[in-house]
Amino acid sequence: MKLLNQTIDFEALDNPAVTSYAARVNAGELLTFCAAARKAKRPLVALWGSDERDRGEGFGFALHTALDLSEGLVCLTLPLAAENPSFPDLAPIYPVANRMQRAVMDTIGAMPEGDADRRPWLRHANWPADFWPLRNDAKDAQFEAQNEDYAFVRVEGDGVHEIAVGPIHAGIIEPGHFRFSVTGESVLRLEQRLGWTHKGIERRFKGMGLSDGARLAGRVSGDSTVAYAWAYAQAAEAIGAVTPPPRALWLRALLLERERIINHLGDLGYLGNDVALAFGLMQFMRLKEDWVRENARLFGHRFMMDRIVPGGVSVDIDEDGKRAIAAQCDVLEGELHALKDIYDDHAGLQDRFLTTGRITPQLAETLGVIGLAGRASGQCWDLRCNHPCAPYDQLQPHMQLEHNGDVAARALVRFGEVKASLDLVRKILREMPDGDIRSEVRSDANKRGFGWIEGWRGDIFVALETGSDGKIRRCHCHDPSWQIWPALEHAIIDNIVPDFPLINKSFNLSYAGPDL
Amino acid sequence: MFPMLRQIFRTGIVSEPAPDADETLRATTQRLSEVMLRQLGRALVIRQIDAGSCNACEQEIHALSNPYYNLEALGIKFTASPRHADLLLVTGPVAKNMEIALKRAYDATPEPKLVVAVGDCGCTGGIFGESYACCGRIANVIPVDVSIPGCPPTPLQLMQGILAAIVPEAMQEEKV
Ligand code: SF4
Numbered sequence: 001m002k003l004l005n006q007t008i009d010f011e012a013l014d015n016p017a018v019t020s021y022a023a024r025v026n027a028g029e030l031l032t033f034c035a036a037a038r039k040a041k042r043p044l045v046a047l048w049g050s051d052e053r054d055r056g057e058g059f060g061f062a063l064h065t066a067l068d069l070s071e072g073l074v075c076l077t078l079p080l081a082a083e084n085p086s087f088p089d090l091a092p093i094y095p096v097a098n099r100m101q102r103a104v105m106d107t108i109g110a111m112p113e114g115d116a117d118r119r120p121w122l123r124h125a126n127w128p129a130d131f132w133p134l135r136n137d138a139k140d141a142q143f144e145a146q147n148e149d150y151a152f153v154r155v156e157g158d159g160v161h162e163i164a165v166g167p168i169h170a171g172i173i174e175p176g177h178f179r180f181s182v183t184g185e186s187v188l189r190l191e192q193r194l195g196w197t198h199k200g201i202e203r204r205f206k207g208m209g210l211s212d213g214a215r216l217a218g219r220v221s222g223d224s225t226v227a228y229a230w231a232y233a234q235a236a237e238a239i240g241a242v243t244p245p246p247r248a249l250w251l252r253a254l255l256l257e258r259e260r261i262i263n264h265l266g267d268l269g270y271l272g273n274d275v276a277l278a279f280g281l282m283q284f285m286r287l288k289e290d291w292v293r294e295n296a297r298l299f300g301h302r303f304m305m306d307r308i309v310p311g312g313v314s315v316d317i318d319e320d321g322k323r324a325i326a327a328q329c330d331v332l333e334g335e336l337h338a339l340k341d342i343y344d345d346h347a348g349l350q351d352r353f354l355t356t357g358r359i360t361p362q363l364a365e366t367l368g369v370i371g372l373a374g375r376a377s378g379q380c381w382d383l384r385c386n387h388p389c390a391p392y393d394q395l396q397p398h399m400q401l402e403h404n405g406d407v408a409a410r411a412l413v414r415f416g417e418v419k420a421s422l423d424l425v426r427k428i429l430r431e432m433p434d435g436d437i438r439s440e441v442r443s444d445a446n447k448r449g450f451g452w453i454e455g456w457r458g459d460i461f462v463a464l465e466t467g468s469d470g471k472i473r474r475c476h477c478h479d480p481s482w483q484i485w486p487a488l489e490h491a492i493i494d495n496i497v498p499d500f501p502l503i504n505k506s507f508n509l510s511y512a513g514p515d516l
Numbered sequence: 517m518f519p520m521l522r523q524i525f526r527t528g529i530v531s532e533p534a535p536d537a538d539e540t541l542r543a544t545t546q547r548l549s550e551v552m553l554r555q556l557g558r559a560l561v562i563r564q565i566d567a568g569s570c571n572a573c574e575q576e577i578h579a580l581s582n583p584y585y586n587l588e589a590l591g592i593k594f595t596a597s598p599r600h601a602d603l604l605l606v607t608g609p610v611a612k613n614m615e616i617a618l619k620r621a622y623d624a625t626p627e628p629k630l631v632v633a634v635g636d637c638g639c640t641g642g643i644f645g646e647s648y649a650c651c652g653r654i655a656n657v658i659p660v661d662v663s664i665p666g667c668p669p670t671p672l673q674l675m676q677g678i679l680a681a682i683v684p685e686a687m688q689e690e691k692v
Binding site (some may be wrong): 124126131133138140141142143145170174175195196197198199200201203204215216219220221222266282283285286288289292296302303305338339341342345512515 | 596
């Protein structure tokens with residue numbers, strides 16, 4: 001089948017939860033297809049590499065590019081040479097590809113060509129430059145940690161100075177490094193250096209069984225454990241050729257919307273706190289705790305870890321549980337209404353929120369911003385609406401959009417989404433079908449599956465592949481923060497340094513997710 | 517202003533009593549003298565360090581400050597600088613990329629200092645283990661006084677562990 005009027009012949013994959021197409025391409029075709037997709041305003045979903053040399057004579061490495069087309073998910077695979085592998089630089093087409101390419105470089109040793117940025121990304125001088133952890137012949141090894149001298153871009157001129165922040169941040173936050181170039185109070189440039197929490201997750205996946213892999217996928221980014229577990233389960237189910245029972249899918253949606261609500265509540269609280277409204281923090285943290293406790297009571301874990309498993313879910317809900325959740329929705333809706341009025345009417349808060357950290361819709365489109373941050377800048381990306389998997393095809397959620405792209409817009413999208421998710425939860429409780437909650441998934445050798453789920457930050461993507469023993473050969477988990485982090489570098493320009501914590505919080509991106 | 521006051525009034529005080537220290541979480545014998553601990557009481561300043569966690573442990577540490585657990589009411593608070601800290605609360609397996617930063621933060625913390633390792637990852641390396649990118653448990657990198665297992669540990673378990681770090685064994689019976 002042909003897509004975007006290009007010559008490439010795509011194969012439709014048997015991947016029930018995610019309509020997907022795949023093709024092997026050469027470098028020219030990859031560039032042309034990506035350019036056509038970009039022109040059609042379709043985003044890059046993920047980019048990753050793999051070692052294929054064990055497949056036999058003539059095999060080298062491979063670069064995989066996943067794109068979001070209106071038809072579904074498209075995966076282009078470019079075979080790379082076994083010796084000195086390299087691939088064309090996609091960053092001129094998709095700027096967000098920059099860091100992903102550098103991660104490919106660090107993990108399998110394939111280089112982006114031409115003028116591409118070839119500074120290391122995940123490797124911080126703590127293992128040798130010729131140790132590539134995702135190559136099949138890389139030995140298990142530990143190396144001496146070294147201080148890294150990273151080539152930050154320098155801004156020069158009268159009165160310009162640098163402020164270095166991190167990796168350990170001032171608050172209770174994940175580690176990262178921010179290098180600000182400032183004059184006086186205003187920021188000329190921010191450069192991020194991430195990868196500090198890189199734990200070698202992708203290498204860890206290798207050789208795991210499908211169910212062990214599910215636990216690991218649920219711990220890539222703990223605040224999005226439900227979304228990761230669901231995306232991983234979709235991929236595992238494609239491999240095992242299993243469709244979970246309908247009730248399991250509705251329960252998954254229930255857990256996912258609860259995760260979204262819980263995280264948005266926390267963020268709304270911290271946004272208040274960052275403008276010195278501790279009242280907001282305490283109120284929203286209280287509401288968040290109420291929901292987290294109910295998770296523990298009904299589903300046995302405060303964050304619902306390991307509750308979504310390949311084949312279905314491990315928890316069910318009875319009529320009492322449904323009633324409790326319905327009552328909880330009503331309470332939260334009332335509280336949310338009262339607190340939103342307070343936020344709306346608070347002059348000090350609005351003064352700090354409005355026009356701060358702006359990403360205009362045009363800039364968002366150029367940068368390729370997706371997810372919640374994209375929606376706050378008028379970008380219509382929400383998998384639940386654009387490529388709904390069951391039960392979202394029946395739930396038909398309403399996409400929450402704002403156009404100002406400032407801190408206020410990102411707060412408004414969160415308010416809107418909590419409200420929308422409450423409605424979804426109620427609908428799920430009303431319409432959830434009866435029946436089984438789990439089917440058995442047996443792994444199959446040499447299979448590939450994709451999973452793609454709209455977490456609270458944006459779309460989480462999982463590409464899973466089994467080897468000839470049915471164990472995991474390659475698992476790539478992709479966090480939407482990859483695509484949104486670069487936008488933060490733009491959002492801070494011309495803002496004052498003291499507004500950075502607020503702007504950063506309004507995005508609240510993951511470090512652990514993309515660091516892997 | 518009135519809606520805010522009304523909301524505060526309507527919410528009331530939701531804080532719950534603190535749990536007791538859990539001595540079983542202690543990894544070493546109490547290193548601080550009893551005299552010093554009595555001096556300290558529970559006025560404790562914590563520097564939290566994420567050395568490579570998945571961020572769920574951080575979510576639970578955040579929860580300690582919510583009105584239900586209200587850690588600050590016990591005299592325990594979080595600080596931004598290790599130089600002001602009595603105790604380092606460290607999560608995660610130690611990512612190789614964080615090893616030097618963690619050691620530096622430890623060195624920057626004035627003596628006498630306590631270290632509490634948080635979560636299965638902090639206690640054993642957890643699901644991530646040891647590898648080219650991961651040093652495993654916190655104790656592989658800096659000395660640890662108390663280990664709080666769990667994935668992630670609940671706020672109550674975190675409080676029990678933190679209290680265990682600062683309560684002399686002899687004071688256990690008196691109930692904190
Ligand atoms: S113990 Fe569990 S929750 Fe904590 S960092 Fe490790 S995986 Fe995440």
